[in-house]
Amino acid sequence: MTVDASAWRAAVLDHLMTAGGPACRHAAHYIRAHDVQIRFARQSTGARWTLRGDIELNEPAFCLQSNPTDPRLLGLVVHEATHLEQGIGLALSVAGEVRGWQAEFAARAELNAPIPAIHWRTIAQLPDPPTDADLRLARAGMLRMAGYRYLIWLLPLRPNWWTRLAERLGARLFRGRRRA
Numbered sequence: 001m002t003v004d005a006s007a008w009r010a011a012v013l014d015h016l017m018t019a020g021g022p023a024c025r026h027a028a029h030y031i032r033a034h035d036v037q038i039r040f041a042r043q044s045t046g047a048r049w050t051l052r053g054d055i056e057l058n059e060p061a062f063c064l065q066s067n068p069t070d071p072r073l074l075g076l077v078v079h080e081a082t083h084l085e086q087g088i089g090l091a092l093s094v095a096g097e098v099r100g101w102q103a104e105f106a107a108r109a110e111l112n113a114p115i116p117a118i119h120w121r122t123i124a125q126l127p128d129p130p131t132d133a134d135l136r137l138a139r140a141g142m143l144r145m146a147g148y149r150y151l152i153w154l155l156p157l158r159p160n161w162w163t164r165l166a167e168r169l170g171a172r173l174f175r176g177r178r179r180a
């Protein structure tokens, strides 16, 4: 059976709107308002955001035959939508990553498929705003769960001159190219 990519994306967004709570609906609104595309690509993570402003889910773990109501898939979409909304400067920091994990954690709870891992609970319950010590603790927890292939150990705790430079360059590179 072939599934139309735009129909599949619409089903994902409909389910976020109808089955989810505030975190799911917020992500769905953002994806619709910014015409974020959901694609599939080989990668070492479950999902990622791109400079072009798209979300790429892990292939072959996910494909157009995947159930668009799968809470794990929906949680990943909410996580990556959070990063796109943040912008590159914040997304390329531990502080941004913490917010991504928190949004995914909230989305999964809303979808009645809560994430049980104890380290996640630690990250989900960090004070807002987190201190540097909180962010280091969160980063250690993420590394314990995801392993050292997860490149968070490269990221600064908070946005700095480097991530702001990346944001300016990224914006220049992809301005007006969204539909290319």
Ligand SMILES: [Zn+2]
Pocket (backbone or CB within 6 Å): 079, 083, 097, 100, 101
């Ligand atoms: Zn993330």
